[in-house]
Amino acid sequence: MSSFNNQTDFSHLLSYIEANNLLQHLTELTNHIQENTPASLIFKREEHLSEWKKEWQRLSSIKINDSAQQELDQNERAATDWLIKLFNILFDDQKVLLARSAGEPEYFPHQHNEPARIEFAHGFFASALHEMSHWCIAGKSRRALSDFGYWYAPDGRSADQQQAFERVEIKPQALECLFTLACGRAFQVSQDNLFAEFVTSSSTFASDVYLQAKEYITKPHTLPRDAKILLHTFLTVCASG
Numbered sequence: 001m002s003s004f005n006n007q008t009d010f011s012h013l014l015s016y017i018e019a020n021n022l023l024q025h026l027t028e029l030t031n032h033i034q035e036n037t038p039a040s041l042i043f044k045r046e047e048h049l050s051e052w053k054k055e056w057q058r059l060s061s062i063k064i065n066d067s068a069q070q071e072l073d074q075n076e077r078a079a080t081d082w083l084i085k086l087f088n089i090l091f092d093d094q095k096v097l098l099a100r101s102a103g104e105p106e107y108f109p110h111q112h113n114e115p116a117r118i119e120f121a122h123g124f125f126a127s128a129l130h131e132m133s134h135w136c137i138a139g140k141s142r143r144a145l146s147d148f149g150y151w152y153a154p155d156g157r158s159a160d161q162q163q164a165f166e167r168v169e170i171k172p173q174a175l176e177c178l179f180t181l182a183c184g185r186a187f188q189v190s191q192d193n194l195f196a197e198f199v200t201s202s203s204t205f206a207s208d209v210y211l212q213a214k215e216y217i218t219k220p221h222t223l224p225r226d227a228k229i230l231l232h233t234f235l236t237v238c239a240s241g
Helices: 016-034 039-061 069-090 125-142 159-182 205-218 225-237
Strands: 096-101 106-108 116-121
Touching: 016 225, 039 069, 039 225, 069 096, 069 125, 069 225, 096 125, 106 125, 116 125, 125 159, 125 225, 159 205, 159 225
Parallel strands: 096 116
Antiparallel strands: 106 116
Protein backbone atom coordinates (compact mmCIF):
# COMPACT_ATOMS: atom_id res chain seq x y z
CA MET A 1 0.00 0.00 0.00
CA SER A 2 1.30 3.46 -0.88
CA SER A 3 2.33 5.71 1.96
CA PHE A 4 1.74 8.80 -0.17
CA ASN A 5 -1.30 11.02 -0.03
CA ASN A 6 -2.85 13.70 -2.20
CA GLN A 7 -0.49 16.30 -0.69
CA THR A 8 2.63 14.55 -2.02
CA ASP A 9 5.64 16.87 -1.90
CA PHE A 10 7.29 17.00 -5.33
CA SER A 11 9.71 19.80 -4.50
CA HIS A 12 12.71 17.57 -3.69
CA LEU A 13 12.43 15.49 -6.87
CA LEU A 14 14.96 17.72 -8.59
CA SER A 15 17.54 18.75 -6.04
CA TYR A 16 20.58 20.61 -7.39
CA ILE A 17 22.62 17.40 -7.48
CA GLU A 18 19.84 15.33 -9.07
CA ALA A 19 19.18 18.04 -11.67
CA ASN A 20 22.87 18.06 -12.64
CA ASN A 21 23.03 14.28 -12.80
CA LEU A 22 19.89 14.18 -14.91
CA LEU A 23 21.28 16.88 -17.21
CA GLN A 24 24.44 14.82 -17.76
CA HIS A 25 22.41 11.74 -18.72
CA LEU A 26 20.10 13.80 -20.95
CA THR A 27 23.08 15.43 -22.66
CA GLU A 28 24.26 11.99 -23.74
CA LEU A 29 20.77 11.00 -24.86
CA THR A 30 20.07 14.23 -26.75
CA ASN A 31 23.48 14.08 -28.42
CA HIS A 32 22.49 10.63 -29.70
CA ILE A 33 19.16 12.02 -30.93
CA GLN A 34 20.94 14.88 -32.71
CA GLU A 35 23.05 12.47 -34.73
CA ASN A 36 20.05 12.20 -37.08
CA THR A 37 19.15 15.92 -36.88
CA PRO A 38 20.26 18.35 -39.61
CA ALA A 39 23.35 20.32 -38.56
CA SER A 40 21.64 23.61 -39.45
CA LEU A 41 18.83 22.91 -36.97
CA ILE A 42 21.26 21.96 -34.18
CA PHE A 43 23.16 25.19 -34.79
CA LYS A 44 19.92 27.18 -34.70
CA ARG A 45 19.03 25.67 -31.31
CA GLU A 46 22.49 26.24 -29.87
CA GLU A 47 22.42 29.80 -31.15
CA HIS A 48 19.32 30.58 -29.08
CA LEU A 49 20.35 28.93 -25.78
CA SER A 50 22.17 32.02 -24.50
CA GLU A 51 19.27 34.27 -25.49
CA TRP A 52 16.70 32.02 -23.78
CA LYS A 53 18.83 31.77 -20.63
CA LYS A 54 19.37 35.53 -20.39
CA GLU A 55 15.64 36.23 -20.81
CA TRP A 56 14.63 33.57 -18.27
CA GLN A 57 17.07 34.94 -15.71
CA ARG A 58 15.62 38.42 -16.25
CA LEU A 59 12.05 37.18 -15.77
CA SER A 60 13.00 35.14 -12.71
CA SER A 61 14.73 38.09 -11.06
CA ILE A 62 11.70 40.39 -11.20
CA LYS A 63 10.38 41.11 -7.71
CA ILE A 64 6.61 41.43 -7.62
CA ASN A 65 4.34 42.44 -4.78
CA ASP A 66 1.95 39.54 -4.21
CA SER A 67 -0.96 41.97 -4.12
CA ALA A 68 -0.07 43.52 -7.49
CA GLN A 69 -2.23 41.31 -9.70
CA GLN A 70 -1.52 43.31 -12.85
CA GLU A 71 2.23 42.84 -12.41
CA LEU A 72 1.73 39.12 -11.79
CA ASP A 73 -0.35 38.84 -14.96
CA GLN A 74 2.25 40.74 -17.00
CA ASN A 75 5.09 38.56 -15.74
CA GLU A 76 3.07 35.39 -16.42
CA ARG A 77 2.40 36.57 -19.97
CA ALA A 78 6.08 37.39 -20.52
CA ALA A 79 7.12 33.96 -19.20
CA THR A 80 4.57 32.30 -21.47
CA ASP A 81 5.79 34.33 -24.47
CA TRP A 82 9.28 33.04 -23.66
CA LEU A 83 8.01 29.45 -23.53
CA ILE A 84 6.12 29.74 -26.82
CA LYS A 85 9.20 31.13 -28.57
CA LEU A 86 11.45 28.41 -27.14
CA PHE A 87 9.12 25.54 -28.11
CA ASN A 88 8.41 26.83 -31.60
CA ILE A 89 12.11 27.24 -32.40
CA LEU A 90 13.08 23.96 -30.75
CA PHE A 91 10.59 21.94 -32.81
CA ASP A 92 10.23 23.98 -35.99
CA ASP A 93 11.35 20.93 -37.97
CA GLN A 94 8.25 19.03 -36.84
CA LYS A 95 5.64 21.42 -38.27
CA VAL A 96 4.03 22.17 -34.91
CA LEU A 97 3.21 25.43 -33.13
CA LEU A 98 2.49 26.14 -29.48
CA ALA A 99 -0.19 28.83 -29.14
CA ARG A 100 -2.54 30.44 -26.64
CA SER A 101 -6.19 29.49 -26.64
CA ALA A 102 -8.88 31.96 -25.65
CA GLY A 103 -10.69 29.07 -24.02
CA GLU A 104 -9.97 25.42 -23.27
CA PRO A 105 -6.90 23.54 -24.51
CA GLU A 106 -7.10 21.70 -27.82
CA TYR A 107 -4.74 19.98 -30.24
CA PHE A 108 -5.16 20.35 -34.01
CA PRO A 109 -3.11 17.96 -36.18
CA HIS A 110 -1.08 19.01 -39.22
CA GLN A 111 -3.22 19.18 -42.37
CA HIS A 112 -3.45 21.03 -45.70
CA ASN A 113 0.12 22.32 -45.37
CA GLU A 114 -0.79 23.98 -42.07
CA PRO A 115 1.35 23.09 -39.03
CA ALA A 116 -0.17 21.25 -36.09
CA ARG A 117 -1.25 23.51 -33.22
CA ILE A 118 -1.01 22.85 -29.50
CA GLU A 119 -3.40 25.36 -27.95
CA PHE A 120 -3.19 25.74 -24.18
CA ALA A 121 -5.81 27.16 -21.82
CA HIS A 122 -6.19 30.89 -21.21
CA GLY A 123 -2.50 31.69 -21.74
CA PHE A 124 -1.36 29.94 -18.53
CA PHE A 125 2.29 28.82 -18.31
CA ALA A 126 1.31 25.65 -16.41
CA SER A 127 -1.30 24.76 -19.03
CA ALA A 128 1.32 25.18 -21.78
CA LEU A 129 3.67 22.75 -20.02
CA HIS A 130 0.79 20.30 -19.54
CA GLU A 131 -0.24 20.33 -23.20
CA MET A 132 3.40 20.05 -24.29
CA SER A 133 3.64 16.96 -22.08
CA HIS A 134 0.66 15.38 -23.84
CA TRP A 135 2.31 16.11 -27.20
CA CYS A 136 5.53 14.43 -26.05
CA ILE A 137 3.64 11.34 -24.83
CA ALA A 138 1.41 11.08 -27.90
CA GLY A 139 3.98 9.93 -30.45
CA LYS A 140 3.62 10.01 -34.22
CA SER A 141 0.34 8.12 -34.67
CA ARG A 142 -1.72 10.02 -32.09
CA ARG A 143 -0.26 13.36 -33.21
CA ALA A 144 -2.22 12.79 -36.42
CA LEU A 145 -5.51 12.80 -34.45
CA SER A 146 -7.50 15.72 -33.06
CA ASP A 147 -6.80 16.07 -29.34
CA PHE A 148 -4.41 13.10 -29.76
CA GLY A 149 -7.46 10.81 -29.96
CA TYR A 150 -8.22 11.24 -26.26
CA TRP A 151 -11.66 10.72 -24.80
CA TYR A 152 -12.45 13.52 -22.40
CA ALA A 153 -15.32 14.11 -19.97
CA PRO A 154 -15.60 17.55 -18.33
CA ASP A 155 -15.43 18.35 -14.62
CA GLY A 156 -18.14 16.47 -12.72
CA ARG A 157 -17.06 13.01 -13.88
CA SER A 158 -18.35 9.81 -12.30
CA ALA A 159 -16.03 7.69 -10.15
CA ASP A 160 -15.36 5.31 -13.08
CA GLN A 161 -14.73 8.19 -15.48
CA GLN A 162 -12.36 9.78 -12.96
CA GLN A 163 -10.35 6.57 -12.63
CA ALA A 164 -10.06 6.36 -16.43
CA PHE A 165 -8.99 10.02 -16.56
CA GLU A 166 -6.31 9.55 -13.90
CA ARG A 167 -4.86 6.46 -15.62
CA VAL A 168 -4.12 8.37 -18.83
CA GLU A 169 -2.91 11.46 -16.95
CA ILE A 170 -0.12 9.81 -14.90
CA LYS A 171 2.64 10.03 -17.52
CA PRO A 172 1.71 13.47 -18.91
CA GLN A 173 1.55 14.96 -15.41
CA ALA A 174 4.82 13.27 -14.46
CA LEU A 175 6.44 14.95 -17.46
CA GLU A 176 4.76 18.24 -16.61
CA CYS A 177 6.14 17.87 -13.09
CA LEU A 178 9.72 17.54 -14.36
CA PHE A 179 9.34 20.38 -16.86
CA THR A 180 7.90 22.61 -14.11
CA LEU A 181 10.62 21.82 -11.58
CA ALA A 182 13.31 22.25 -14.23
CA CYS A 183 11.93 25.77 -14.79
CA GLY A 184 12.26 26.45 -11.06
CA ARG A 185 8.50 26.55 -10.47
CA ALA A 186 6.29 24.72 -8.00
CA PHE A 187 4.25 21.78 -9.28
CA GLN A 188 0.88 20.43 -8.16
CA VAL A 189 -1.00 17.47 -9.55
CA SER A 190 -4.45 18.14 -10.97
CA GLN A 191 -7.32 15.71 -10.65
CA ASP A 192 -9.40 18.20 -12.64
CA ASN A 193 -12.66 17.20 -10.95
CA LEU A 194 -13.62 19.97 -8.51
CA PHE A 195 -17.32 19.13 -8.69
CA ALA A 196 -17.04 15.40 -8.05
CA GLU A 197 -20.03 13.90 -6.24
CA PHE A 198 -17.94 11.12 -4.68
CA VAL A 199 -15.08 10.94 -2.20
CA THR A 200 -11.72 11.47 -3.93
CA SER A 201 -9.46 11.29 -0.87
CA SER A 202 -8.66 7.60 -1.46
CA SER A 203 -7.16 8.30 -4.89
CA THR A 204 -3.49 7.32 -5.31
CA PHE A 205 -3.13 9.67 -8.28
CA ALA A 206 -0.61 12.02 -6.64
CA SER A 207 1.64 9.15 -5.57
CA ASP A 208 1.31 7.51 -9.00
CA VAL A 209 2.48 10.73 -10.67
CA TYR A 210 5.30 11.08 -8.13
CA LEU A 211 6.54 7.52 -8.73
CA GLN A 212 6.39 7.94 -12.52
CA ALA A 213 8.35 11.21 -12.31
CA LYS A 214 10.91 9.51 -10.07
CA GLU A 215 11.23 6.66 -12.59
CA TYR A 216 11.89 9.15 -15.38
CA ILE A 217 14.67 10.68 -13.27
CA THR A 218 16.31 7.34 -12.47
CA LYS A 219 15.72 5.93 -15.98
CA PRO A 220 15.94 8.94 -18.33
CA HIS A 221 16.17 6.64 -21.36
CA THR A 222 12.45 5.87 -20.79
CA LEU A 223 11.51 9.50 -21.46
CA PRO A 224 9.84 10.16 -24.82
CA ARG A 225 12.26 11.51 -27.43
CA ASP A 226 10.97 15.08 -27.49
CA ALA A 227 10.60 15.15 -23.70
CA LYS A 228 14.35 14.46 -23.48
CA ILE A 229 15.05 17.47 -25.69
CA LEU A 230 12.70 19.75 -23.75
CA LEU A 231 13.91 18.68 -20.33
CA HIS A 232 17.55 18.97 -21.39
CA THR A 233 16.82 22.50 -22.66
CA PHE A 234 15.00 23.60 -19.49
CA LEU A 235 17.74 22.22 -17.24
CA THR A 236 20.37 24.00 -19.33
CA VAL A 237 18.58 27.32 -19.74
CA CYS A 238 16.73 27.74 -16.43
CA ALA A 239 19.47 26.60 -14.06
CA SER A 240 20.44 29.28 -11.57
CA GLY A 241 24.02 30.47 -11.47
